[in-house]
Amino acid sequence: MNRKKPHVFVTRMLPDVVLQRMKELFDIEVNEGDKPLSIDQLKEVFNKFEVVVPTVTDKINSDVISYSNQKLKLIANFGNGVDHIDIDCANKKGIFVTNTPGVLSEDTADIAMALILAVPRRLFEGEKKVREKDWVGWSPNFMLGRRIYGKKLGIVGMGRIGTAIAKRAKSFGLNINYHNRNRVASSIEDQLNATYWSSLDQMLSNMDIISINCPHTPATYHLLSARRLKLIKNDAYIVNTSRGEVLDQETLIRLLEEKKIMGAGLDVFEREPLIDERLLKLNNVFLLPHMSSATLEGRIEMGERVIINIRTMVDGHRPPDRVISGTTI
Numbered sequence: 001m002n003r004k005k006p007h008v009f010v011t012r013m014l015p016d017v018v019l020q021r022m023k024e025l026f027d028i029e030v031n032e033g034d035k036p037l038s039i040d041q042l043k044e045v046f047n048k049f050e051v052v053v054p055t056v057t058d059k060i061n062s063d064v065i066s067y068s069n070q071k072l073k074l075i076a077n078f079g080n081g082v083d084h085i086d087i088d089c090a091n092k093k094g095i096f097v098t099n100t101p102g103v104l105s106e107d108t109a110d111i112a113m114a115l116i117l118a119v120p121r122r123l124f125e126g127e128k129k130v131r132e133k134d135w136v137g138w139s140p141n142f143m144l145g146r147r148i149y150g151k152k153l154g155i156v157g158m159g160r161i162g163t164a165i166a167k168r169a170k171s172f173g174l175n176i177n178y179h180n181r182n183r184v185a186s187s188i189e190d191q192l193n194a195t196y197w198s199s200l201d202q203m204l205s206n207m208d209i210i211s212i213n214c215p216h217t218p219a220t221y222h223l224l225s226a227r228r229l230k231l232i233k234n235d236a237y238i239v240n241t242s243r244g245e246v247l248d249q250e251t252l253i254r255l256l257e258e259k260k261i262m263g264a265g266l267d268v269f270e271r272e273p274l275i276d277e278r279l280l281k282l283n284n285v286f287l288l289p290h291m292s293s294a295t296l297e298g299r300i301e302m303g304e305r306v307i308i309n310i311r312t313m314v315d316g317h318r319p320p321d322r323v324i325s326g327t328t329i
């Protein structure tokens with residue numbers, strides 16, 4: 001890439017401060033309508049620009065990538081998860097893909113922890129009663145939830161976000177358990193007093209609360225399959241701030257309806273932003289609109305990472321947050 005300002009397309013409106021900085025550094029065009037682009041619109045963009053900055057709402061499949069010309073060098077994703085991008089296909093065409101790791105872990109962990117508290121303590125039902133003027137006063141058996149303190153938390157995916165949740169959960173008195181492709185350093189296990197389960201099945205069947213924190217890749221699609229969801233204890237809760245596709249949503253709904261899983265806190269869904277009507281009817285679920293990383297500070301830091309990745313690329317180096325086949329290297 002030569003030294004003139006690179007021609008960059010940004011698919012959604014980012015915070016002003018990020019766009020301002022990008023305008024100073026790059027020759028940018030922004031989708032000011034801020035609506036998700038269609039496949040045809042994405043194809044046009046891929047055909048014209050040197051760098052594309054997409055988000056989770058852009059489906060960058062092999063068809064879209066096939067429209068890229070020799071100019072396109074970098075897909076600098078604004079976000080951590082890259083399951084909406086066909087990375088293998090991009091890499092084969094010599095296009096780098098980057099993401100924004102690290103900067104949204106704490107915010108995401110906060111929302112996961114909020115759901116871990118909210119679901120067993122029935123915060124949604126309580127709030128609804130007050131708001132709907134349905135509260136007739138205190139009584140001993142009113143709104144009984146389940147205690148968090150002393151319960152077993154099982155974290156599926158002990159990366160940055162999983163570890164940040166474990167730190168929070170430990171200070172709430174939860175026992176930390178985790179399943180991960182690789183066992184984490186013993187110093188981290190010691191610090192968190194964490195138990196490693198090499199068998200996901202065994203961990204699931206022993207936990208009181210399960211938090212999903214692994215990325216969505218072909219290998220983790222429906223990792224919590226119908227069979228595995230049925231291993232979960234009837235009085236356990238499940239929280240998902242990763243991707244809807246990591247668990248079999250259809251089976252989860254059925255188990256929640258039948259009270260074979262006690263409750264769920266979901267920030268992500270299969271087929272977002274469509275929400276299955278049956279979920280809306282359940283009182284034992286707390287539903288959020290994919291907002292676990294939504295803080296102004298986080299979005300600005302994500303923008304900064306995108307800028308660093310583009311600038312490093314323009315300077316002729318390998319961008320720091322390069323992703324290969326769903327794994328950050």
Ligand code: 8YV
Pocket residue numbers: 054055056057078079080081082104291292293294
């Ligand atoms: C982001 C996310 O807001 O980064 C991720 O993987 O799921 C979100 O929290 C979104 O991806 C922005 O593109």
